[in-house]
Amino acid sequence: MKILIIGTGYVGLVTGVCLADKGHKVTCVDIDERKIKKLKQGISPIHEPGLPELLEKNIGAKKISFETNISPAIKEAEVIFIAVGTPAKENGEADLSYVEQALADIGRNLDHYAVIVNKSTVPVGTAKRAKEIIKKYYGGEFNFVSNPEFLRQGSAVRDFLFPDRLVIGADSEKAQKIMAELYQNFSCPKVFTNLESAEMIKYASNAFLATKISFINEIAGVCEKVGADVKEVAHGMGLDPRIGNKFLEAGLGYGGSCFPKDTRALYQMAGVNGYDFRILKAVIEVNNYQRKSLIEKIEIALGEVKDKTIGIWGLAFKPNTDDIRESAAIEVIQHLIGKGANIKVHDPVAMERAREILDGDIAYHDDPYEVAREAHAVVIITNWQHFKEIDKEKLKILMAEANIIDGRNIYEVEEMKRLGFNYWSIGRT
Numbered sequence: 155m156k157i158l159i160i161g162t163g164y165v166g167l168v169t170g171v172c173l174a175d176k177g178h179k180v181t182c183v184d185i186d187e188r189k190i191k192k193l194k195q196g197i198s199p200i201h202e203p204g205l206p207e208l209l210e211k212n213i214g215a216k217k218i219s220f221e222t223n224i225s226p227a228i229k230e231a232e233v234i235f236i237a238v239g240t241p242a243k244e245n246g247e248a249d250l251s252y253v254e255q256a257l258a259d260i261g262r263n264l265d266h267y268a269v270i271v272n273k274s275t276v277p278v279g280t281a282k283r284a285k286e287i288i289k290k291y292y293g294g295e296f297n298f299v300s301n302p303e304f305l306r307q308g309s310a311v312r313d314f315l316f317p318d319r320l321v322i323g324a325d326s327e328k329a330q331k332i333m334a335e336l337y338q339n340f341s342c343p344k345v346f347t348n349l350e351s352a353e354m355i356k357y358a359s360n361a362f363l364a365t366k367i368s369f370i371n372e373i374a375g376v377c378e379k380v381g382a383d384v385k386e387v388a389h390g391m392g393l394d395p396r397i398g399n400k401f402l403e404a405g406l407g408y409g410g411s412c413f414p415k416d417t418r419a420l421y422q423m424a425g426v427n428g429y430d431f432r433i434l435k436a437v438i439e440v441n442n443y444q445r446k447s448l449i450e451k452i453e454i455a456l457g458e459v460k461d462k463t464i465g466i467w468g469l470a471f472k473p474n475t476d477d478i479r480e481s482a483a484i485e486v487i488q489h490l491i492g493k494g495a496n497i498k499v500h501d502p503v504a505m506e507r508a509r510e511i512l513d514g515d516i517a518y519h520d521d522p523y524e525v526a527r528e529a530h531a532v533v534i535i536t537n538w539q540h541f542k543e544i545d546k547e548k549l550k551i552l553m554a555e556a557n558i559i560d561g562r563n564i565y566e567v568e569e570m571k572r573l574g575f576n577y578w579s580i581g582r583t
């Protein structure tokens with residue numbers, strides 16, 4: 155099929171490249187000229203395992219191309235995906251301005267029947283509004299589909315190619331049939347539903363996962379008070395298949411471009427519709443508290459942070475991505491700089507992005523040991539694999555004071571004690 159994708163970020167680019175790899179002919183458009191320039195040269199603007207290889211292969215096979223202008227590409231498109239950002243407004247509400255812009259662009263340029271598929275995460279009711287926006291500009295026949303995306307950054311290509319399920323919300327049989335054909339090579343369960351339920355499935359899924367994370371973080375808080383070990387507790391809980399072992403890692407809480415904004419947007423959406431979503435409010439509060447609690451631990455461990463050297467391991471909101479949106483690292487670093495600490499940081503892929511948004515005198519290092527050298531504390535923000543494999547004896551020798559504040563529980567308490575570290579973690583005494 156001939157496919158047009160609007161928005162070439164984590165979702166749009168991965169969708170485009172993977173659908174091209176499945177045999178479709180794909181054009182991706184983006185308003186960001188720098189991104190498109192890079193993509194035309196075969197360079198991925200984001201870090202995602204497996205993406206550069208698939209990109210190169212499908213550009214070479216002429217299955218995918220990149221443009222800034224929608225109008226030539228839309229002429230042939232049978233299916234048009236919208237995959238633009240839906241960031242949070244100040245009040246938590248989803249900002250739909252990019253989606254609305256994309257819809258207006260489609261309406262102005264469309265001249266034939268097409269299925270318009272929304273992949274962006276949007277409040278329930280957006281599909282209805284979207285159809286009205288298109289109709290303002292285009293009087294011909296089209297169908298609208300809600301097809302929320304569930305890929306995870308860091309494993310986006312694999313998640314897209316081998317999803318757990320596909321959710322397809324539609325209000326026409328014709329569009330449903332086209333979507334079934336588009337996804338015919340995907341063997342996962344396919345949930346065909348209406349537009350509103352599809353939109354809700356995405357928010358409900360993210361809110362549920364966020365709830366699991368905040369729940370185990372609350373258990374961790376109690377564990378610290380009563381002398382239990384949250385890792386052992388999570389292991390014991392997770393063996394119950396009704397609970398499952400995923401998303402039961404106590405730590406700094408969730409970050410990134412999805413969970414924080416989606417939980418707030420769902421809470422806000424419930425509120426304006428007259429429903430007080432009490433659990434979700436608590437989930438958000440707990441997540442904010444986790445960062446404050448880590449900062450408190452740093453301050454207790456060091457006494458005074460002013461003029462102390464603090465090494466930060468990890469800037470990305472989770473491993474295997476360069477995305478630092480809503481990463482705990484930002485809040486922690488900004489707080490410590492404000493208190494007069496000297497900050498050294500290391501992340502294997504996210505330092506370039508961090509440089510763009512972090513102010514202040516920060517030393518960036520490619521080597522985690524350099525960050526630890528002469529440091530009064532090392533704070534672990536992201537659970538990158540190489541932090542788990544660090545030579546702890548060497549680490550201790552390099553540090554000015556052996557304070558490790560571990561926001562991801564990557565080391566064993568007993569071992570750290572035996573090696574003489576002053577080790578702080580989450581939910582373990």
Ligand SMILES: NC(=O)c1ccc[n+]([C@@H]2O[C@H](COP(=O)([O-])OP(=O)(O)OC[C@H]3O[C@@H](n4cnc5c(N)ncnc54)[C@H](O)[C@@H]3O)[C@@H](O)[C@H]2O)c1
Pocket residue numbers: 160161162163164165166183184185186189237238239240252253255256259273274275276303304305306307411412
């Ligand atoms: N990142 C994820 O892991 C993930 C997973 C599932 C769903 N989602 C949802 O998918 C949507 C996109 O997320 P993302 O992380 O890919 O965002 P992103 O910020 O990485 O990419 C969005 C892209 O859209 C482009 N854009 C904005 N307006 C445009 C327009 N009018 N025309 C063309 N391009 C335009 C931007 O320049 C940008 O490149 C969001 O709603 C998000 O919540 C994201």
